[in-house]
Amino acid sequence: MQNKVLYSVTGIFQTPDSIKHAAKSIADAGYKRYDINTPYPVHGIPKAMGMTISKLGYFTLVFGLSGIALALGFTWIITNIIYPLVQGGKPFFALPPFIPITFEVTVLLSSCGTVIIMLLLYFKFPNNSHPLHDTNYMKKVSSDKYGAYIMADDPNFDQSKVRSLLESLGAIDIEDIYYDEETVSLRPKVFEPKFLGFLLVAILITAGATYFTLNKLLFMPPFDWMSFQSRVNAQSLSTFFPDKHGMRMPPSGTIARGFMPFPYEGDPDKAGKMLVNPMTNTQENIEQGRKQYDIFCSPCHDWHGTGNSRLRGQFPNPPSLHSQKVRNWSDGMIYYIITMGQNTMPSYAYQVSREDRWAIILYVRTLQRAMNAKPEDIK
Amino acid sequence: MSTQEFQVNYEKKGLPSTWLRNGLIFLVLGIGLSAAAYFIEPQRALINGVVAYMFVFGCGIASLFLIALEYIVGAVWSVPFRRISEFLAALLFIAPVLALPAFFNFHQVFHWSAPEAASDAILKAKAPYLNVSFFVIRFIGIFIISWLFYFFIIRNSRKQDVSREQFLTKRNITLSGAFIPVFAILISIMSLDWLMSLEPHWFSTIFCVYYFAGSLLAAIAALTFIVVSLNERGYLIKGLTEDHYYSLGGLMFAFTNFWAYIAFSQFLLIWYANLPEENFWFINRMNDTWSYISVGLIVLKFVMPYALLASQPSKMNPGRLKLAAFWILGAQYYDLFWLAIPNYYKTGPALHWTDFGFPLLAIGVIMTVFCIVARGKNLVPIGDPKLKRSMDFHL
Numbered sequence: 001m002q003n004k005v006l007y008s009v010t011g012i013f014q015t016p017d018s019i020k021h022a023a024k025s026i027a028d029a030g031y032k033r034y035d036i037n038t039p040y041p042v043h044g045i046p047k048a049m050g051m052t053i054s055k056l057g058y059f060t061l062v063f064g065l066s067g068i069a070l071a072l073g074f075t076w077i078i079t080n081i082i083y084p085l086v087q088g089g090k091p092f093f094a095l096p097p098f099i100p101i102t103f104e105v106t107v108l109l110s111s112c113g114t115v116i117i118m119l120l121l122y123f124k125f126p127n128n129s130h131p132l133h134d135t136n137y138m139k140k141v142s143s144d145k146y147g148a149y150i151m152a153d154d155p156n157f158d159q160s161k162v163r164s165l166l167e168s169l170g171a172i173d174i175e176d177i178y179y180d181e182e183t184v185s186l187r188p189k190v191f192e193p194k195f196l197g198f199l200l201v202a203i204l205i206t207a208g209a210t211y212f213t214l215n216k217l218l219f220m221p222p223f224d225w226m227s228f229q230s231r232v233n234a235q236s237l238s239t240f241f242p243d244k245h246g247m248r249m250p251p252s253g254t255i256a257r258g259f260m261p262f263p264y265e266g267d268p269d270k271a272g273k274m275l276v277n278p279m280t281n282t283q284e285n286i287e288q289g290r291k292q293y294d295i296f297c298s299p300c301h302d303w304h305g306t307g308n309s310r311l312r313g314q315f316p317n318p319p320s321l322h323s324q325k326v327r328n329w330s331d332g333m334i335y336y337i338i339t340m341g342q343n344t345m346p347s348y349a350y351q352v353s354r355e356d357r358w359a360i361i362l363y364v365r366t367l368q369r370a371m372n373a374k375p376e377d378i379k
Numbered sequence: 380m381s382t383q384e385f386q387v388n389y390e391k392k393g394l395p396s397t398w399l400r401n402g403l404i405f406l407v408l409g410i411g412l413s414a415a416a417y418f419i420e421p422q423r424a425l426i427n428g429v430v431a432y433m434f435v436f437g438c439g440i441a442s443l444f445l446i447a448l449e450y451i452v453g454a455v456w457s458v459p460f461r462r463i464s465e466f467l468a469a470l471l472f473i474a475p476v477l478a479l480p481a482f483f484n485f486h487q488v489f490h491w492s493a494p495e496a497a498s499d500a501i502l503k504a505k506a507p508y509l510n511v512s513f514f515v516i517r518f519i520g521i522f523i524i525s526w527l528f529y530f531f532i533i534r535n536s537r538k539q540d541v542s543r544e545q546f547l548t549k550r551n552i553t554l555s556g557a558f559i560p561v562f563a564i565l566i567s568i569m570s571l572d573w574l575m576s577l578e579p580h581w582f583s584t585i586f587c588v589y590y591f592a593g594s595l596l597a598a599i600a601a602l603t604f605i606v607v608s609l610n611e612r613g614y615l616i617k618g619l620t621e622d623h624y625y626s627l628g629g630l631m632f633a634f635t636n637f638w639a640y641i642a643f644s645q646f647l648l649i650w651y652a653n654l655p656e657e658n659f660w661f662i663n664r665m666n667d668t669w670s671y672i673s674v675g676l677i678v679l680k681f682v683m684p685y686a687l688l689a690s691q692p693s694k695m696n697p698g699r700l701k702l703a704a705f706w707i708l709g710a711q712y713y714d715l716f717w718l719a720i721p722n723y724y725k726t727g728p729a730l731h732w733t734d735f736g737f738p739l740l741a742i743g744v745i746m747t748v749f750c751i752v753a754r755g756k757n758l759v760p761i762g763d764p765k766l767k768r769s770m771d772f773h774l
Contacts, residue, residue, distance in 0.1 A: 043773040044773075053691055057690070090651075096646065096651070097647070099643060100647075
């Protein structure tokens with residue numbers, strides 16, 4: 001027993017009444033570092049020991065308040081700052097829907113926090129060695145006997161006095177408990193590298209398993225079902241039609257809605273005779289024509305149709321639109337020229353819509369009239 | 380274990396003489412003030428009368444429910460207090476008297492019965508339930524049924540004081556089993572008829588539970604207040620421990636939370652859906668000075684009782700228990716006031732001096748009825764077979 005240290009003196013009692021009496025007497029004798037062990041909770045022991053209400057409740061309070069702050073802060077940041085979305089016409093941060101969340105986080109944090117703090121502070125977790133482990137005393141008090149022990153680090157501790165006290169209280173089995181300082185440690189082990197490393201590994205494994213499960217094993221593809229429909233895509237082969245064309249030709253003798261055929265190719269005289277401007281000579285239509293003329297025609301024909309263009313000789317200047325020849329052309333003729341092109345002028349059929357072409361013609365007629373005004377126009 | 384017969388350590392004493400006197404003072408004051416209120420502001424006084432009636436009725440029927448609950452779950456700790464709840468349940472006999480003024484001014488209280496309601500499509504659709512004759516039938520039926528249960532349960536309990544026979548407890552357990560589902564229907568119909576129909580266009584399916592939660596809270600608070608006051612003066616059985624007090628405080632605390640849970644559920648669902656046929660009820664209570672009364676309800680009925688009863692020692696402290704019980708009774712009256720008055724006075728000052736006579740009336744009625752019923756009776760069910768176990772009660 002040379003290298004062993006005295007931990008406590010233990011006494012075994014037979015009945016719950018005697019252990020209650022013993023607890024009260026030990027407390028009255030002025031001992032502070034002692035404890036009572038019973039196989040089941042015996043009513044009145046904490047009172048007999050003179051214990052006050054546990055301070056653990058304050059930890060619960062702190063954890064509960066942090067739960068409230070955490071939940072409200074989290075929902076506030078999410079809904080007000082990171083991802084503000086209007087939902088059901090409610091304010092971004094409306095308190096009522098977040099009350100249940102706050103309640104749950106508060107309960108979760110305060111209950112888990114209390115248990116963890118209790119393990120750490122009162123049970124010195126993760127230190128699971130204790131001098132009373134595997135002693136006869138512990139075997140008895142965890143089956144059918146009641147026990148009291150007074151620790152050697154109590155300021156009033158005196159081995160012989162304690163033994164006589166326990167004896168006078170009626171203890172039947174008094175033992176001295178020694179422990180080996182090398183194998184049994186009484187210090188908390190929370191900050192030991194071994195425990196911290198274990199925590200780290202546990203965290204990593206949990207996080208990794210969660211990641212693997214959610215993102216690999218249970219991976220759910222994004223909803224791309226619309227990409228895989230039983231329809232024929234544009235430009236692709238069809239196995240249904242005998243000609244294998246996925247895109248179908250319109251039935252012969254039909255035209256698309258809004259399409260106007262132009263059967264005058266290579267026959268400007270016929271076009272000039274047959275075509276009539278469908279647009280009326282209104283302010284609105286002329287304005288539409290002016291816009292399109294300024295965009296498409298004015299680079300070569302000049303703002304007013306004189307042919308003195310802004311191209312500055314890089315292309316041959318077009319003839320003036322105010323010559324007698326042009327003024328005598330019918331609207332259909334000019335329409336043919338815009339549609340098919342003439343000399344170096346290309347076709348504008350693909351750039352200027354049919355309606356815009358007719359509007360441009362209205363504007364050209366307006367320009368011609370303005371350049372060759374008759375005396376009665378001035379009125 | 381000893382085989383000798385359990386000696387009941389109870390000495391029969393009459394109630395403190397001041398109680399009946401104070402009760403009568405409150406009653407006279409209350410009747411005077413509310414009668415004055417009726418002549419000055421008849422409409423408001425009538426609605427206040429409905430509030431006082433619902434307060435007293437809730438206390439009475441919830442006390443009967445507490446008794447039935449004790450029998451049916453075989454509760455042990457509450458046996459010494461059961462007699463107090465039995466006396467409080469006698470409020471069921473005085474409650475209809477408080478409802479009489481509303482019957483004499485029916486159209487003024489229940490607008491759905493007014494002739495103009497015939498042109499209202501919603502009220503027309505509700506007419507098969509909300510019509511005067513069916514209303515009166517329901518009212519009478521509720522009281523007759525609850526009186527019958529009161530009569531049988533309390534008669535068995537009182538007989539046991541002398542005969543000490545166990546079969547009376549068994550009979551009461553059967554009666555309680557029948558009473559509890561009936562109670563759920565009775566209190567639901569009463570809260571529908573007398574509180575929800577004050578705003579006949581509005582509906583909430585959780586409203587009956589809301590009224591039940593508040594009434595049960597009031598019954599427990601009244602019980603706690605009386606038990607602690609009597610035990611401090613030594614009128615009850617000797618040997619009640621802190622654990623008995625703790626259980627009473629725990630029940631008050633639990634039902635404070637239950638009330639808050641129900642009240643918040645009702646608010647959250649209506650707030651979230653924001654349907655015009657539901658939300659106007661809360662909008663009325665968020666306008667004008669009523670918004671302060673509504674915030675006050677949260678503070679008075681949830682925050683304060685919660686803070687008063689949250690810690691373990693406070694549930695064992697007699698002074699704290701009495702304060703919390705008194706506070707909760709006041710908060711329950713405030714809650715019923717908040718349920719009823721804004722239906723009629725949507726704007727303007729929320730409180731009026733004529734409102735204050737009616738809580739006095741309700742308190743006076745409760746105290747007077749309690750003292751009169753308890754006169755000459757045992758304050759503890761001394762013949763109950765569970766009494767010994769209840770004195771050994773430990774948490």
